[in-house]
Amino acid sequence: MIQTNNLTFQYTKGESTLSFPNIDLKAQENLLILGKSGIGKTTLLHLLGGLLKPTSGQIYVEEVSLDSLSSNKLDIFRGQHIGFVFQKKHAVQSLSVIDNLKARLMFSKKEVLIEGVEVLLEQLGLLDYKNSRITALSEGQLQRLGIALAVVHQPKIILADEPTSSLDDENCTIVMELLLGQAKKTNANLIVITHDQRVKPFFSNTITL
């Protein structure tokens, strides 16, 4: 469950202020946010994920106002309830596939059995690569690892930033199906921001910035 109210953001004083439409997502509802480059899509995603603080307005995740949380509590909240999928560079380079997932769980302070992690890796076709270095993975495998990292701790919200922009049509479909499937399995809200129109058919709920 996620709700925003009159959200605005200004990077530095004097610069133009970004204003965002209100969002109101019930449990298990998904949202696609479309918009051109530079319109503030990533900024909105980072605001929803607590990586940025809004200049004005409120964000409620699971009825908790992010604004009311201290920096430390916000880190914990983010670690436990939010999962990010980034466009590229999904994982820590010095750690192996499995160690990245273990680190993700460690920081989210969630107890997930290693068997559960391996099941997830198997679902995403990465089990054979669990001890591989990040640099040894292909673009498609990295994208799938990004999804695994976003859902391994069973978050309430999955925020995906341009998850398909560098993928061909086939992989675009695979990634979107995986994202939607994992969101459904974990009962999470999925919010995808992109300028990639190929994603549109996967969502019934869309906002254009």
Added chain:
Amino acid sequence: MNIWKISIQNLKTKPLYTILSIFSLSLSIALLLGIQQLKSSFTHQMEHNLGGIDLVVGAKGSPLQLVLSSVLHLDNPTGNISYKEAKKLEKNRMIKSVVPISYGDNHKGFRIVGTTAEFVALYNAVLQKGEKVKKSMQVILGATVAERLKLDLGDTFLSSHGLIENDIDVHEDVLTVVGILKPTRKVIDRLIITNLESIWDVHNHEVSEEKSHEHESQVSHEDGEHHEHDDHDSGNDQNQVEHKNHHEEIDKEITSLLISFRNPMGLLTFPRKINESTNMQAALPKFEIDRLFEYTGIGFTTISWIAYLILLISGMTIFISLYKMVKERAYDLALLRSYGANNFQLIKMVAYEAIIIASLAFVSGCLFIKVGFKIIFNFMNSSYKKHMLLELTLNEILSTGFLVLVMILLSVALAIYPIIKMNISTILSHEK
């Protein structure tokens, strides 16, 4: 998974940087520990070799030279003094003990010291095997001498004139080993000890021969007295009596007297009295050694500062490496923040990396210095000197370790600035 494991993995992915950082820091630590070890060994040697010697009385000259030659057995003596004159000092009631020493010969570079039985007690040395010197031409060996020259009880050797090894001016009188001392880590380990008579016999013998030759050139060969000395090695009673006669004929000389006082009052009045009223010189070992420390201290201080400077440079290198690493891995760190890690956890991660580097460098530094000294002493072919080297105490090692830790934590404190100032959103938005 824990933060330590992440730090170790981070270091593993940059082996060259890790090894170079460990190597440069360990060299600085080795240098620091090495200087500390040499300095404390030097101080220990100087202070321990003073034993209970409060005053040295010898021929006039440099007091430092007198102390160095008579106490530390490093320099040439200032000359000789009359044993008869020196003996008079014994009567002073302030004096607890007087140990005369006399030397001028060596065997393969090791000094031969003629003295009394009390000399060994000055260094708390005890016999490992054999017995004390009972008669002329018997010697006991310091532990290092026995080890280096591979001499044992009953072995014999000839002494060379002077304090430097030579094969030219070799005395004919044979010296016999009757005892070997246990190692003491003091200067006595490097000495060959005999009685005063041995020294007088060897030298007076030569004087007699010279006199005899002079006499021969002036008068006829009626008197065969001097020729009998040629076979004094036989050690028969008649010879001993004749030697005694020689000692009485020729004024016996010694190199110096090592004096201990009953109370410190002696130190105040006695040296001045000797310096003013006799043709001898009194030198205070503690005072002279302190003076020596003043000179050598400058060298040690300079080298210590160089070592601290190198340590500082290593610290700066580590700071630059950590700072560079934090900047280069900004995306990874931001990613970890998105995983839920807080700033403190990221700082811990960087600090652990630095601590791992510092710990490995510290252990390597300690090993370097151990192995380094061994190699240096072996290379210099003076392995016996390593016995003089004092092991550093745990406190000394830990204080260096603490210094390194402070420096590392300071480097970390400066390097984590980008983490504290990190804008996760900006970093994650600018992924490449």
